[in-house]
Amino acid sequence: MSLQDQSMKLITGNSNGALANSVAAYLHLPLVDCWVKRFHDNEIFVEIRENVRGEDVYLLQSTSYPINDNLMELLIITDALKRSFAGRITAVLPYFGYARQNSKSASRTPISAKLVANLIARSGVDRVLTLDLHAAQIQGFFDIPSDDLLSAPIFVRDIKEHHDMETTIIVSPDVGGVARARAIAQRLGRGLAIVDRRGSQALTVEGMDVIGDVAGCDCILIADIVDSANTLAAATDALLKEGAARVCAYATHGVLSSGASERIMKSGLQELVVTDSVERTVAADLPSKIRRISVASLIGEAIGRAANEQSVSSLLT
Numbered sequence: 001m002s003l004q005d006q007s008m009k010l011i012t013g014n015s016n017g018a019l020a021n022s023v024a025a026y027l028h029l030p031l032v033d034c035w036v037k038r039f040h041d042n043e044i045f046v047e048i049r050e051n052v053r054g055e056d057v058y059l060l061q062s063t064s065y066p067i068n069d070n071l072m073e074l075l076i077i078t079d080a081l082k083r084s085f086a087g088r089i090t091a092v093l094p095y096f097g098y099a100r101q102n103s104k105s106a107s108r109t110p111i112s113a114k115l116v117a118n119l120i121a122r123s124g125v126d127r128v129l130t131l132d133l134h135a136a137q138i139q140g141f142f143d144i145p146s147d148d149l150l151s152a153p154i155f156v157r158d159i160k161e162h163h164d165m166e167t168t169i170i171v172s173p174d175v176g177g178v179a180r181a182r183a184i185a186q187r188l189g190r191g192l193a194i195v196d197r198r199g200s201q202a203l204t205v206e207g208m209d210v211i212g213d214v215a216g217c218d219c220i221l222i223a224d225i226v227d228s229a230n231t232l233a234a235a236t237d238a239l240l241k242e243g244a245a246r247v248c249a250y251a252t253h254g255v256l257s258s259g260a261s262e263r264i265m266k267s268g269l270q271e272l273v274v275t276d277s278v279e280r281t282v283a284a285d286l287p288s289k290i291r292r293i294s295v296a297s298l299i300g301e302a303i304g305r306a307a308n309e310q311s312v313s314s315l316l317t
Contacts, residue, residue, distance in 0.1 A: 008307040013073035015062040026300030053085040063097035082124040091125045094277035099134035117141035132252040169217040173235040181222040195235040208238035215243030223251040229260040233267040
């Protein structure tokens with residue numbers, strides 16, 4: 001990416017150093033020297049160790065596990081940048097935590113996604129760049145300009161490279177993800193099926209009904225977040241019971257909390273493809289069924305275009 005605006009700076013906290021380094025390499029920029037320290041009681045202290053006065057600063061920080069620590073790092077680094085007279089601050093959030101709490105699920109419950117959006121805006125961030133928000137309305141929660149990038153173009157390319165389009169059908173693992181799955185099905189010119197999950201609570205899976213004919217098909221489940229992998233495993237079982245030849249899955253955010261990898265390995269899923277938007281929660285090598293692809297070029301291109309005051313919308317097609 002060629003940068004016309006040489007006053008641009010890229011900075012990161014501790015949430016996803018590997019992705020930040022990959023984005024920096026794509027942009028041919030060094031990361032800002034930023035010291036993030038913990039006191040003995042885990043209180044966060046930040047020192048920006050180079051001049052950022054008047055600069056266009058891009059702060060890359062996924063608010064992933066440990067979510068509250070990484071969120072506080074984001075807010076405190078933003079405050080340090082403001083007090084260092086940075087010209088404009090863009091928060092680049094490859095993974096936006098608390099996104100699943102985007103509406104009142106019951107009486108007397110919070111809308112935490114809106115609260116976090118308010119915290120980010122009030123901290124001094126001027127605009128936000130996200131990737132595959134869990135729900136479209138979250139973009140409207142920010143009272144500052146925001147762009148939501150889509151991993152769909154990356155997934156479509158990978159699916160074409162690794163799957164036979166003649167036998168492939170795209171599947172949404174739940175009703176809430178239909179729009180996301182349909183967008184990829186349309187790009188590929190393939191059919192769409194839906195797995196209707198039954199559960200009395202948000203974190204439970206009591207049963208699955210498949211809507212659509214998947215017999216003999218190579219099914220590709222499309223999700224935005226894989227956390228416990230309960231839904232993914234149950235959806236896989238449901239599709240195989242309906243006669244699917246094989247089942248694979250693509251998910252933008254591989255949160256993969258404790259036990260998720262083992263659950264995937266024991267399931268009938270052939271492969272799960274995730275991006276590097278989230279640094280691995282469990283400090284271990286990914287099992288053979290899980291493959292990672294990078295979104296560094298997508299994020300780097302979006303940052304470069306924003307810095308050059310160019311359109312980002314063409315990246316969404």
